[in-house]
Amino acid sequence: MTTQLLGTSFIGYSRGIGSDVCGHAIHPASGGKLEPAYIGATPDEVNDAVELARQAFPVYSVLPGQQRAAFLRAIAGEIEKIAEDIALRGPQETGLPEARLRGETGRTTGQLRMFAALIEEGSWVDARIEHAQPDRQPVPKPDLRSMQRALGPVAVFCASNFPLAFSVAGGDTAAALAAGCPVVVIAHESHPGTAELIGGAITRAALATNMPEGVFSLLYGGGRTVGISVVQHPVIQAVGFTGSRSGGTALMAAAANREQPIPVYAEMSSVNPVVILPGALDKGEAALADAFFGSLTLGVGQFCTNPGLVFLPEGKGFGFIERLRELVGASTPGTMLNPGISRAYAETVEAVASTEGVQTIARSSGAEGQGAAAIFSVSLRRFLEADLLRGEMFGPATLIVRGSLEEIEAAIPELEGQLTATIHATTEELAAHASLVSALESRAGRLIFNGFPTGVEVCHSMVHGGPFPATSDGRSTSVGTMAIHRFARAVAWQGFPDACLPAELQEENPLGIRRMIDGQFV
Incomplete structure (x- = not known):
């Protein structure tokens, strides 16, 4: 393998310096430990990662879609550069065949590029414009314009059964970054080395595209300790999770019991x-x-x-x-x-x-x-x-x-x-x-x-969600471009000067996106 694994967290553009070992990757067939040992993020490192995400949010969230798209495409490119390392390390940690890891690598880079195309085109923001009618009786109508805006820093939990497509750079991360949300990822103990490989790829892509530090961090230490502390941090505004029913409901409880409750988008249990x-x-x-x-x-x-x-x-x-x-x-x-x-x-x-x-x-x-x-x-x-x-x-x-x-x-x-x-x-x-x-x-x-449920097509119309306990919120999907709406919220501007509006809502439509104007799509 050409990439040296260090076994430490990514805290923005820095690496963790803790000393407490939280575990090794275990070869599922032999039971043997794989090097290196992984070091759990300290409480200070957890706080630093979330604080960097807080600082990055006001900068990253308002970047033009083209710039965020370039970042997502750069991540895909960096992952492809280390495809051989993934194909070597992934099977050792998961027991999955090399062909599966290569296929999942392609799925991961494909969905990153799919989200890049979505935000580059821009109409996902659902821009709506209602022009003022000052002479309307009995009450004048104000100028009102609305669109989707990024929700805030997001915590993402990696899945055990998809070391790439539902993990560090998987669908939750891709959707959150596309929406304009910095991401703090909690690595899964089953494939920490694969996580580190992808974490390095995202960090290199962020540096190459001049993204603000804190747009991405990757923490080791497990969901029950590090993960819960991230979810409970007041800066985090949403959670993406794929895993067990017990794990998902624990995160739901932690998020609901915060002073400011936040949404948890958990995919958990299904017998199909x-x-x-x-x-x-x-x-x-x-x-x-x-x-x-x-x-x-x-x-x-x-x-x-x-x-x-x-x-x-x-x-x-x-x-x-x-x-x-x-x-x-x-x-x-x-x-x-x-x-x-x-x-x-x-x-x-x-x-x-x-x-x-x-x-x-x-x-x-x-x-x-x-x-x-x-x-x-x-x-x-x-x-x-x-x-x-x-x-x-x-x-x-x-x-x-x-x-x-x-x-x-x-x-x-x-x-x-x-x-x-x-x-x-x-x-x-x-x-x-x-x-x-x-x-x-x-x-x-x-x-x-007349088909079978395995094989989840990554495309615009896919719905990978369902009523509880399949997911915590059956109105959402964790696969496909509709997933971006989990990490955005609607904001309206009333009576603002045109030059002070987001480009998506300005009268001349400088981005050339599809919008609803006075009730008609244009």
């Missing part, structure tokens, strides 16, 4: 229900099972969109189940991201297997640290009675629930909020079961027809 109607089974049960199993076991089941729940019509799908049994028997378990995730998966699978009324269709076996595929089945009535069965098995396991189509439709509203909901059917069945589709829509942020 799949409903299979008879027409889809008639088209080929074995092929459907093959595609389903591929989605279930992708990434050793450690994606937030792996399908962990299947609704099958009573008396149907025997070929589908038999093919799944064959696939599980022939499958090879994969190494999970870290020992904690592996233990939690094993414990949850055992708990489901021992629940009254649950039938084990197939289970493969694996060594410690590995995720072995598992398929279970239960009646719809028992499914609704046992809270445990409606929870997430974060790994390559799924639960098949059997009932009549009427019972399945009635059960959907009993589910918690989900990131995705999938329906396999013929076009005619889809039209005939509009109320089922409506029920699924009420519980999920993304609906999929």
Whole structure:
């Protein structure tokens, strides 16, 4: 590897100088420690990072979109320069294959450039102009103009299962920087070296594009200590998080209990229900099972969109189940991201297997640290009675629930909020079961027809969110350009001289962006 890792935080343009070791990266397969040791940020360093973000905000937030776009593109370029280092270090820390790291590198740089194009074009600010009508009766109308403005410094927590795309330079960071918000990132203990590589890339890009110091910092020390202290700091104005339900709700509580509560955009827990109607089974049960199993076991089941729940019509799908049994028997378990995730998966699978009324269709076996595929089945009535069965098995396991189509439709509203909901059917069945589709829509942020939930396209129309506990705020998305609106707020200017308005609201529209003028888009 060409980049030397130091094991210290990035405090603006400086490096941390603390002495307390907070841990090493652990090779998931061997359990061995990877060098260097990582040093936790001291309380003074945490405060320094947040204070630098506070100082950077009034400068960075009003930079023209073209300048912030140049910064985002520079980050992408710097990441691409160290692609070989990422491909070497990433698999050592996560157990993910090199091809996955290379693909995730491309996704990360792609979404940075996507946000760059968005803010360079400029109309995301939703500029609105209402001209004055001084002669209006009975009350004159003032000149009013509004647009979206950056919210303030943002805390971003890295995810364990996406060391790039949902971590240091991932979607939360890209959206916040695009909106004009400095970012303080809390590294994940599972991949500190990869985090340091990306942290260095962002810092070099900030220096090369003359960004104010404090536009970016990266802190080591864990979410329960350093992370909570960042969230509780009065300067921080929003939080982005991808991780466990317990971690997300802890941050929500910390943010809500501040003197000034702030929003937490947390992506947490989802079982991503799949409903299979008879027409889809008639088209080929074995092929459907093959595609389903591929989605279930992708990434050793450690994606937030792996399908962990299947609704099958009573008396149907025997070929589908038999093919799944064959696939599980022939499958090879994969190494999970870290020992904690592996233990939690094993414990949850055992708990489901021992629940009254649950039938084990197939289970493969694996060594410690590995995720072995598992398929279970239960009646719809028992499914609704046992809270445990409606929870997430974060790994390559799924639960098949059997009932009549009427019972399945009635059960959907009993589910918690989900990131995705999938329906396999013929076009005619889809039209005939509009109320089922409506029920699924009420519980999920993304609906999929005759496909599978894994594979989250990074594009303008993607919604990667959903009702609680899939996310803390179902009105938002953590993927796609709509994510920028989490880190902005609306501001109105009344009666201001034209020259003193933001360029987006000036009468001559010097940026040439799309605006609403007196109720009409221009």
